[in-house]
Amino acid sequence: MGRRLILTGNDAAAEAMRQIDPDVVAAFPITPQTELMHKFAQHVADGDVKAEFVLVESEHSAMSATVGAAAAGARAMTATSANGLALMWEIVYIAASSRLPIVMPVVNRALSGPINIHCDHSDTMGCRDSGWLQIYSENAQEVYDNVLQAIRIAEHPDVLLPVMVTFDGFILSHTAEILEGLEDPVVRKWVGDYESKYTLLNTDEPVTYGPLDLQDYYFEHKRQQIEAMRNAPKVVRDVGKAYGEISGRSYDLLEAYELEGATRVIVALGSTAGTAKAVVDEMRAAGEAVGLLKIRCFRPFPEAEIAEKLSRAKAVAVLDRSVSFGAPGGPVHKEIKAALYGTGCDIGLVNYIYGLGGRDVSMDHIRQAFTDLTTIAREGTPSDGVRFLGLRD
Numbered sequence: 001m002g003r004r005l006i007l008t009g010n011d012a013a014a015e016a017m018r019q020i021d022p023d024v025v026a027a028f029p030i031t032p033q034t035e036l037m038h039k040f041a042q043h044v045a046d047g048d049v050k051a052e053f054v055l056v057e058s059e060h061s062a063m064s065a066t067v068g069a070a071a072a073g074a075r076a077m078t079a080t081s082a083n084g085l086a087l088m089w090e091i092v093y094i095a096a097s098s099r100l101p102i103v104m105p106v107v108n109r110a111l112s113g114p115i116n117i118h119c120d121h122s123d124t125m126g127c128r129d130s131g132w133l134q135i136y137s138e139n140a141q142e143v144y145d146n147v148l149q150a151i152r153i154a155e156h157p158d159v160l161l162p163v164m165v166t167f168d169g170f171i172l173s174h175t176a177e178i179l180e181g182l183e184d185p186v187v188r189k190w191v192g193d194y195e196s197k198y199t200l201l202n203t204d205e206p207v208t209y210g211p212l213d214l215q216d217y218y219f220e221h222k223r224q225q226i227e228a229m230r231n232a233p234k235v236v237r238d239v240g241k242a243y244g245e246i247s248g249r250s251y252d253l254l255e256a257y258e259l260e261g262a263t264r265v266i267v268a269l270g271s272t273a274g275t276a277k278a279v280v281d282e283m284r285a286a287g288e289a290v291g292l293l294k295i296r297c298f299r300p301f302p303e304a305e306i307a308e309k310l311s312r313a314k315a316v317a318v319l320d321r322s323v324s325f326g327a328p329g330g331p332v333h334k335e336i337k338a339a340l341y342g343t344g345c346d347i348g349l350v351n352y353i354y355g356l357g358g359r360d361v362s363m364d365h366i367r368q369a370f371t372d373l374t375t376i377a378r379e380g381t382p383s384d385g386v387r388f389l390g391l392r393d
Helices: 009-020 034-045 059-071 082-087 089-097 122-126 140-155 184-191 218-247 272-285 303-310 331-340 363-379
Strands: 003-007 024-027 052-055 103-108 133-136 163-168 177-181 254-257 264-268 290-295 297-299 315-320 348-354 386-389
Touching: 003 009, 009 034, 009 103, 009 140, 009 163, 009 177, 009 184, 024 034, 024 059, 034 052, 059 082, 059 089, 082 089, 082 122, 089 218, 103 122, 103 140, 133 140, 133 218, 140 163, 140 177, 140 184, 140 218, 184 218, 218 297, 254 272, 254 303, 264 272, 264 303, 264 363, 272 290, 272 363, 290 303, 303 331, 315 331, 315 363, 331 348, 348 363, 363 386
Parallel strands: 024 052, 103 163, 133 163, 264 290, 264 315, 315 348, 348 386
Antiparallel strands: 003 177, 133 297, 254 290
16 A cells, blocks of 8 residues: 655654645754754755755744745645744744644654753643644654644644644654555645635735734634634544545544553553553453553543543553643643543542653553552552652652
8 A cells, every 4th residue: 555664753754744745844953853854855955845945043933934934825844842842932822823734743852951852742742732733653654644644634624723743752753663655646645735715925815914913802813723623633533534544544533552441551642652552462461451542632632532431440540751840740641630530430540750851661660550550449549649650769
């Protein structure tokens, strides 16, 4: 159905971008995203794409240029990591509020300081309420597939919101894996042509972007964003199903891995889900009732689906690769806890902070979490407090 490729996560994202061939790509380097745009720049130099490749002086400018291009009616993309995403902060909100269907791969990296170039999720978790959809990737295959799907999701008329496709820095961005790529004509047909309904270049039907929007209309415009985000889950599912028809790989908001009959469940996202699957397989073979719930789409947050998937578990460990300072637990844990509130489910819920700054998470760490869940399921340990995996105390 496609081509067998050996690509790093960065190269997988660049390959998807080459096949999409967006109208405008704005680029600024930052580790560990730099190689992604290096690869796309090579495609530009080789004449493989027709995209206008704009080199700018900062990540703030990269997002600004992408916003300007999208407002003019172009299919526009960029990419970044960590501090670069933080520098974009002002314009990230403007992109979403302007309802611009930008797609941006984000290579997850710890936010400084102290300065650290390795993976955690503090960058994208910090943007979780910016109005962007967020899709997390487990491996290079998902990086490729998610970028292709993100175009269709973002540009859907019921959504028209920007999408971040995230993947773990170095763990995925710099690790080569075997994946199945689609043929160029299949991708071109899949993404189709993009025609913006509201473009600055249409002088017959003039529009404005970024106007002063005070109390007379601002509230209503935020309400429209809320409705667009509410429309997004159905679109994500529909696009994931349609993608399965051309690739053989269907996608949903979540992935339930060995949840049938599981009494102890780990919730994770990103590359850690792959490590957890290996432990689940091992423990299932030994007759233990364990499972994994992988969150693929963190925004919009699939609250009802998560509550349903976890409803039969006795104990659940939520793994967070970022910290919500001053709050009881990490951001994923807090949202899981809210999703379960009022459902009547008697679940022992525990939160683990792990992997900050690229600290490795091993199969032993996952085994330890499942061991803790055995005690929680048996003794009903209170579902509060935060635990740490791999921390030197």
